[in-house]
Amino acid sequence: MALAAAIGFYLFRYGLDSPVAATYALFGAVALGGLSRIPGTGRQRAASMLRVLPVCWVLVVVGTCLSVRTWSAVAGMLAVGFALAFSAVAGPRPAGVAPGLQLLYILPSFPPYDPGSLDERLLGATTGLVLLMATEALVFPEPSPTPYRERAARAARTAADCARALTVPPYALKAQDRSAAEEAGRGLRSLMVPEAERPAGPGVRVRALAHTGLAVRTLLHRLAWLTAPPGAQEREVAAVLHTVADLATATAECLRAGTSPVGPYTQLSSARAALSALSAGTSAPQAAPRSGFTPTVLRRHAAVLEIADAALAMGAAADRAVHGRHAEVEVTPERFWYATVPAPVLWWHRLRGHAGRRSVFFQNAVRIALALTAARLVAGLDTLPHGFWAMLATLSLTRTTLEATRHTIRLALTGTLAGALLTAATLTLVGTHTNVYAVLLPLWMLFAFTVGPVRGVGWAQGLFTVLVALVFAQLAPSTWQLAEVRMLDVLIGSTIGAVFGLLAWPRGAHDEMRRAAAELLRTAAEVVVATTSSVAGGAATIVPTAAPGRRSLHHALVLAESAYAQFQSEPTTLTGAGRGYPASVDWQATLIAGQHTLWGSERLVAPPATVLPAAAARTAEALGERMAGRMLLVSAALDPGGDTPPTPVPRIDPVHPEFGAEPVGAPRRYYAVIEWLESLAADLTRISRGASPRAAADTGADARSGAGASQKHD
Known part of the structure; x- marks a missing residue:
């Protein structure tokens, strides 16, 4: 600089x-x-x-x-x-x-x-x-730094090694293999990836790359916690795991060399269909299921089929991340809804999704735009000398919360005052000898640009005050009054920033995080009820009851994730303590619960649909309603705008006797629903226990919550 x-x-x-x-x-x-x-x-x-x-x-x-x-x-x-x-x-x-x-x-x-x-x-x-x-x-x-594509390729290679290890006795990963899988998945988390490498744009390839990373993480979690079979491993299960390994290897090559994984993808689709038919007891999708498998075997079939689903999503997403709309792998339009949408529409979709007062991006844009407009109006009407400095102060000192803005302004004014005093002394002593300013300017630039960012906003403002004086003293004759003008401008600009910080969402993302999390869980509860009802009812109700709720859940996830991203950067002094809000809530666990709900619903209502026996259908619907009720309890405790005062988040026990219910003749699809609901119970437990964000993310790799760790990103 x-x-x-x-x-x-x-x-x-x-x-x-x-x-x-x-x-x-x-x-x-x-x-x-x-x-x-x-x-x-x-x-x-x-x-x-x-x-x-x-x-x-x-x-x-x-x-x-x-x-x-x-x-x-x-x-x-x-x-x-x-x-x-x-x-x-x-x-x-x-x-x-x-x-x-x-x-x-x-x-x-x-x-x-x-x-x-x-x-x-x-x-x-x-x-x-x-x-x-x-x-x-x-x-x-x-x-x-390592590109995200290379990170995803390495994680896919690790997934291939884990899948191959599961095809040989004892048909479960060793501790070191499980640790390697968890570490590879953790390396794809946003917090572990440099900002410049994160796939966060609205384009097809960028969305698909983000989808790839999420699918790889899901696959690694599921592989790491797949339990060993009670006896010999079925040939169909081994075939699925072999083809999962092949597809993971092909995905890594696709990300590195651009080779489409269409061949291994087709093979895994066939192997998955064979295992699904075996688990249902027939090759005809609408035929009655067979009850010859024990519940333990059916649960393992469900887990292996979920592994296959994650691998298929990974391969299809990687193909689109590399080839865009020219990808060879054919996919369902719902999961990869963005694959055929024109780029302008994708941009419009992203902008429209945040064009509302519940989006922190919208709130920040309104706040800074109004503050800058007011500063420009004041500078224009009062013919404020060097009004540019007032607007610069408004721009650089306004923060997303009133508390942060007030703290920043206090430091900035202190630093500006010190810089103004030094400026006045320098201008008085040097006078109009511009050659002195010309010699000092580059040295002061180096000092200011090095020390300012390290020492904080007070130092930065003070050093910059002297810097602009050295610049303007070379452009026109200047006196010590230039320091006075600088101080006045910073005071006016910071005051305007503080006023709009008070008027426009003064708590930043703190209240918004609670609103977004509460809305996310309310929408997730609706999706849980609709999904379990669809699965229990079979093909007749599978499409119309679940899809609209998933679209709403997708939008709620987008808003909650953006609020969480800003929440992470704001001061911790406004956690809500003293206002009745829960002092310690694991917000990332809330996001994971929404992600698991979305991904699991998409997976469970995908055809072919198996009609559950009456007893299994009643049990699945009852469990879905109970899980939705627990989500609504947590949502009510988090919502800052509800009809009742905020209450502590209720503790949700992840172990419920009803999850162990084994209705006679229940097919594999029933146990897939049970696995999904158990994972959601584990997510709610982490919210109510207030674990640390890192712990929440890392424990998300457990046997059941790992079953849905991916999401359909905006």
Whole structure:
């Protein structure tokens, strides 16, 4: 940053005698290099900057054209501010670059209102950004992290080894194999993957890559906890496990070399169908099931078929992650709904899903857009000198919660005051000797850009106060009063940020996390009831009762996951203690419960449908209703907007005698439902016990909760 900003500034200020271009070169580098938080290595950040360079040009042009009138500048600030902040829904890179783009729009929105200097502004901004890209890519290069595709390929290889180990006595994984499977699955968790490598965009390939990672994790969990058979392993079970290993190997090759896994996928589909027919006692889908297998064997058949489902999802998703819409593996349109949808529709789907007041992305965009608009209005009506600084303070100091904003402002004002005093002393002593400022500026840049991010917002504001004084003292004669103006601007900007932090969702994601989790569990309860009713009723009710609820659950998951992501970054002082809220809730376990509900429902209602005997149907429906009731109890305790005061989360016991019910003649499909409901009970137990997020994620690999650890992501 120091190299790019200094070279650009001195090139135009003293080499080409263009103060306008010099200003834009410096602040262009500061915008995307300092204010933005673009994830990745230097080369990855440079690539991200190159992609948004045309956007930077548009922002400078629009800001220049709208700055002639205060009303147009204010209206533009509202629209552009919201759009840039809301772009965070597209993933970590757009979210990281958005603050810098805001600054590039704010800069031309202030005096001098000179559209005739647009060419100098564009030239300066472009030069500063190009210099920043060059320094990011070439100075102190960093090693590239392991791509997500390679991580998924390695995990698929581990899954192949585990599946092969299950085909030989004792037909269960050893402790070290189980540990390797859990470690490989843990390596695909978002918290373990660098932000720049996370598949988080709305496109087909990115969605499919995220789907691949989730399916691999599910497969590893199921393989790790598959129990040994009571006797010799059936030939059909061994065939499924062999073909699972083959498909996992082919998936790894697909992710690395681009070879479609269509052959092993077809073989596993056939092997799975054979085992399903064996478990049902017939090859005809609608025939009555056979009761010759013991419940233990049927439970194991259900577990092996779930392994096959996870492997099939993994192979199909990997094919789409590599080949996009040209993938060769044929899939059902519901699970891979995004596979044939045009890219603009996928983007619209993502934006529409978050265009509501329950989305934290929407809340953040509204908050910052209104704050910046108010700051621009105040600066325009009062002709605030250097009003740009006031808007910069609003942009850089406003946080997602009032508590965080207040704490940040206190530190920032303290640092700014110290920086203003140092600035006043420097300007008084040096006077108009610009050569002194020219010598000090690059040294101070290096010091400020190094120490500021390390020491915190107070140091950053104080050091930046001195930096801008050294810059503006070289552009025009300056006195100690420049420090006074800087202090006034930061005070006004931070006050505006605090006001809107108070008015617009002051608790950030803390209340929203509770609302989203409560809504997620309410929707999951509806899906549980609809799914168990569909399975109990057979093919006649299988499609119309479950699909709409799963779509609602999918949307609830998207909102809950975004709220959780913001919740993780906010201060822990507002956990709800003292307001009647549960002080310790494992929110990630809530998300896992929603994921397990969605994935398990899709799996259980997939054809062919087996009609359950009357006793098994009654038991399955009763268990589904009881599980839904437990979900609603937890939901009511979490909801901050309910009719009753918040209460402690009730403790849910994962071991219930009814899960051991074995109705006479119950087929494998019945035991698949029981396994699913048991996994949901385990998820609810972790919520009520308030385990740590890491513990929740890691224990999600147990025998039953691992049966649904994947999800259909937005």
